[in-house]
Amino acid sequence: MSTIAAIDCGTNTIKLLIGDLPEVAVRETRMVRLGQGVDRTGRLADEALERAFAALDEYAAILARHDVARIRFCATSATRDAANAADFTAGVVARLGVEPEVLSGEEEAALAFAGAVRHLRVPPEPPVLVVDIGGGSTELILGSPGAPAPDAAHSMDIGSVRLHERHLHSDPPTAAEVAACVADIDATLDDSLRTGGVDPGAAATVVGVAGTVCSVVAGVLDLPAYDRDAIDQAVVADADVHAFTHRFVAMALDDRLALPWLHPGRADVLDAGALVLSRILRRTRPTHLVASEADILDGIAWSLAD
Numbered sequence: 001m002s003t004i005a006a007i008d009c010g011t012n013t014i015k016l017l018i019g020d021l022p023e024v025a026v027r028e029t030r031m032v033r034l035g036q037g038v039d040r041t042g043r044l045a046d047e048a049l050e051r052a053f054a055a056l057d058e059y060a061a062i063l064a065r066h067d068v069a070r071i072r073f074c075a076t077s078a079t080r081d082a083a084n085a086a087d088f089t090a091g092v093v094a095r096l097g098v099e100p101e102v103l104s105g106e107e108e109a110a111l112a113f114a115g116a117v118r119h120l121r122v123p124p125e126p127p128v129l130v131v132d133i134g135g136g137s138t139e140l141i142l143g144s145p146g147a148p149a150p151d152a153a154h155s156m157d158i159g160s161v162r163l164h165e166r167h168l169h170s171d172p173p174t175a176a177e178v179a180a181c182v183a184d185i186d187a188t189l190d191d192s193l194r195t196g197g198v199d200p201g202a203a204a205t206v207v208g209v210a211g212t213v214c215s216v217v218a219g220v221l222d223l224p225a226y227d228r229d230a231i232d233q234a235v236v237a238d239a240d241v242h243a244f245t246h247r248f249v250a251m252a253l254d255d256r257l258a259l260p261w262l263h264p265g266r267a268d269v270l271d272a273g274a275l276v277l278s279r280i281l282r283r284t285r286p287t288h289l290v291a292s293e294a295d296i297l298d299g300i301a302w303s304l305a306d
Contacts (some may be wrong), residue, residue, distance in 0.1 A: 002142025
């Protein structure tokens with residue numbers, strides 16, 4: 001096998017993985033908030049592009065230190081929605097020499113499922129529901145390990161950045177703001193079911209991936225610092241997720257910033273992301289959630305290695 005590089009550019013983060021799989025040499029994350037204001041303006045903000053390009057300059061320097069045979073750069077929700085996506089594409093090509101693939105929601109979901117399920121040490125009882133909550137969208141993917149593709153996948157425009165900007169304006173959010181956010185989430189989940197989306201109630205195992213879910217699990221575990229090894233494949237009770245969400249949403253931003261396990265770049269928007277996770281779990285049959293640090297980035301990497 002040869003060394004590959006996978007880049008996942010989402011609404012809130014840009015992640016890099018370099019390795020000769022299954023060995024991973026580099027795993028980096030930069031919080032850039034590329035989706036800042038996209039829900040309201042339909043455009044990528046100039047300052048958001050500057051942050052993203054600064055992160056990509058760093059990644060270009062890292063890539064130059066490794067003998068990488070292939071690179072795959074996948075862009076997700078923010079660049080699907082933006083009118084000026086061409087500016088972003090040009091900036092990526094100029095820095096990395098590769099054109100970003102703008103994934104459809106279905107492609108995004110399939111890669112997230114592959115990354116999460118392939119990684120699990122304990123075989124999960126099928127069907128498995130993978131919940132991937134990003135900054136701009138949330139993917140629900142239902143399938144069985146080892147199958148060539150998931151049985152069903154659906155992408156919904158209810159991400160942590162998008163919903164926080166839409167509803168949670170006060171510090172801390174008011175009860176009315178939280179209720180409006182919850183109503184938006186529930187209405188989206190209801191619409192998804194009516195239009196043939198994924199039914200969370202069909203799952204025998206629920207696996208949560210990506211930064212929002214893993215941050216919530218870190219909070220449930222009350223870790224002294226963000227610990228990837230402690231979070232990865234931890235099993236937490238749904239009831240504990242609901243209780244944590246209730247406490248966290250009521251916290252002021254300064255109090256959130258003091259939490260030792262929480263990245264400052266997530267402190268303001270994790271309230272909306274936690275609400276999304278909590279509302280989804282209320283529709284599932286299993287009483288516990290399995291957290292996975294492997295996600296769409298790992299799926300992108302394995303798509304190159306395979």
